[in-house]
Amino acid sequence: MNQENLTGHISxxxxxxxxxxxxxxxxxxxxxxxxxxxxxxxxxxxxxxxALKVAQDDYKVNRLEVAIDEECTRIxxxxxxxxxxxxxxxxxxxxxxxxxxxGDEAEKIARLIAQLATQERPTNGYREIRHLGKHVxxxxxxxxxxxxxxxxxxxxxxALDDQVIDQEYEAISRQSITFMMEDPRTIxxxxxxxWIVRSLERIGDHTKNICEYVIYTVKGKDVRHTSLxxxxxxxxxxxxxxxxx
Amino acid sequence: MNQENLTGHISxxxxxxxxxxxxxxxxxxxxxxxxxxxxxxxxxxxxxxxALKVAQDDYKVNRLEVAIDEECTRIxxxxxxxxxxxxxxxxxxxxxxxxxxxGDEAEKIARLIAQLATQERPTNGYREIRHLGKHVxxxxxxxxxxxxxxxxxxxxxxALDDQVIDQEYEAISRQSITFMMEDPRTIxxxxxxxWIVRSLERIGDHTKNICEYVIYTVKGKDVRHTSLxxxxxxxxxxxxxxxxx
Numbered sequence: 001m002n003q004e005n006l007t008g009h010i011s012x013x014x015x016x017x018x019x020x021x022x023x024x025x026x027x028x029x030x031x032x033x034x035x036x037x038x039x040x041x042x043x044x045x046x047x048x049x050x051a052l053k054v055a056q057d058d059y060k061v062n063r064l065e066v067a068i069d070e071e072c073t074r075i076x077x078x079x080x081x082x083x084x085x086x087x088x089x090x091x092x093x094x095x096x097x098x099x100x101x102x103g104d105e106a107e108k109i110a111r112l113i114a115q116l117a118t119q120e121r122p123t124n125g126y127r128e129i130r131h132l133g134k135h136v137x138x139x140x141x142x143x144x145x146x147x148x149x150x151x152x153x154x155x156x157x158x159a160l161d162d163q164v165i166d167q168e169y170e171a172i173s174r175q176s177i178t179f180m181m182e183d184p185r186t187i188x189x190x191x192x193x194x195w196i197v198r199s200l201e202r203i204g205d206h207t208k209n210i211c212e213y214v215i216y217t218v219k220g221k222d223v224r225h226t227s228l229x230x231x232x233x234x235x236x237x238x239x240x241x242x243x244x245x
Numbered sequence: 246m247n248q249e250n251l252t253g254h255i256s257x258x259x260x261x262x263x264x265x266x267x268x269x270x271x272x273x274x275x276x277x278x279x280x281x282x283x284x285x286x287x288x289x290x291x292x293x294x295x296a297l298k299v300a301q302d303d304y305k306v307n308r309l310e311v312a313i314d315e316e317c318t319r320i321x322x323x324x325x326x327x328x329x330x331x332x333x334x335x336x337x338x339x340x341x342x343x344x345x346x347x348g349d350e351a352e353k354i355a356r357l358i359a360q361l362a363t364q365e366r367p368t369n370g371y372r373e374i375r376h377l378g379k380h381v382x383x384x385x386x387x388x389x390x391x392x393x394x395x396x397x398x399x400x401x402x403x404a405l406d407d408q409v410i411d412q413e414y415e416a417i418s419r420q421s422i423t424f425m426m427e428d429p430r431t432i433x434x435x436x437x438x439x440w441i442v443r444s445l446e447r448i449g450d451h452t453k454n455i456c457e458y459v460i461y462t463v464k465g466k467d468v469r470h471t472s473l474x475x476x477x478x479x480x481x482x483x484x485x486x487x488x489x490x
Contacts, residue, residue: 077327
């Protein structure tokens with residue numbers, strides 16, 4: 001039933017395989033992070049062409065997903081991992097699905113930014129989007145760190161950060177509605193802003209999912225539909241699991 | 246390496262396990278379908294309470310996901326399936342993730358409908374939402390049928406249907422923007438409509454994913470990032486893979 005310990009040879013091969021696939025996930029995550037960053041940089045610069053380049057590069061994220069997915073299937077078929085090893089592979093299969101969808105959101109954001117860049121800019125240079133964007137990018141980075149080190153405390157903390165992202169998103173949405181009502185000529189532009197922040201908020205959701213897979217891998221329990229309080233209790237840590245500010 | 250054919254006993258047990266988990270996926274899919282239907286019925290009836298009931302019931306979808314996920318992990322650990330058997334299990338793990346997120350969208354739709362139900366209704370009773378909703382529900386049903394019968398042709402056809410959903414969604418969005426510009430007092434209500442159709446469009450996307458997992462299971466190749474033309478060619482069918490009308 002359990003083949004991983006049959007021989008040291010198999011075990012070492014398995015470890016090399018899993019290490020390779022873990023590195024690929026981090027590479028894919030880094031790429032997604034850079035896609036979001038580049039899109040927001042294009043917004044800051046009002047650079048439509050740079051934004052379109054980001055959108056066109058999404059195929060790179062997709063290509064990595066397919067490759068990692070195939071590698072995971074191969075590991076499951078050839079190595080038949082069990083217990084924590086099996087959980088790692090399952091967590092990776094799920095993580096890359098979320099990363100791929102984060103890439104899709106980055107593509108959508110980039111297309112909207114390319115559109116906005118051709119129009120008149122508000123005086124604040126879309127500061128609210130860039131502020132939320134910075135927050136989301138930091139969350140993505142922390143989730144990837146938590147994944148790299150299988151750090152449950154960081155994963156819990158980062159998952160909790162999603163609440164702050166949601167609040168910020170809600171605030172921008174409310175403000176946007178006010179803008180539209182005050183000056184209906186801005187409706188199209190403000191809607192583009194709303195779609196962008198919505199996509200950023202979704203990236204936060206996907207990032208939270210990744211944190212939950214880290215917790216699942218280490219703890220062996222599915223925390224996706226448990227409350228944040230339970231998640232905090234579950235982290236069994238003296239510190240490091242403070243609610244986000 | 247390959248354990249499934251070691252003894253007929255293991256094989257039969259495996260088949261029983263996989264059959265059970267497949268039934269659970271269909272149960273989960275049926276529940277998601279009913280959640281979307283019930284939300285749209287509440288919209289038709291202007292019944293805020295019924296809509297909230299739908300939102301509250303989302304935990305049932307989540308509960309099923311966790312149970313199926315655990316069963317899949319157990320099958321992988323104990324039976325170490327390979328080839329098509331392994332692909333079935335992986336496809337199920339991915340399918341339930343999409344079903345769970347479709348449930349989340351149904352919950353969001355239900356909450357927005359509960360909100361709309363307390364407000365003045367447009368003369369057409371939100372016909373455009375209900376029309377799109379019917380289309381999406383039909384797509385979900387077809388995808389579940391394709392999954393139940395592992396029917397590649399139906400899966401391809403249903404995946405192509407997503408284009409129609411997207412077009413319908415775009416049309417409603419454009420129309421909504423016009424409404425808002427013509428009468429800014431409607432902005433809040435029209436935005437709720439836009440969020441609802443956006444969620445329906447996303448349910449279409451998730452449904453398309455499920456179709457692609459069916460194709461992957463049967464064909465053994467990942468069609469997620471290939472073009473629709475390639476998908477059509479890949480279906481190798483004399484008929485039945487016509488583009489959606």
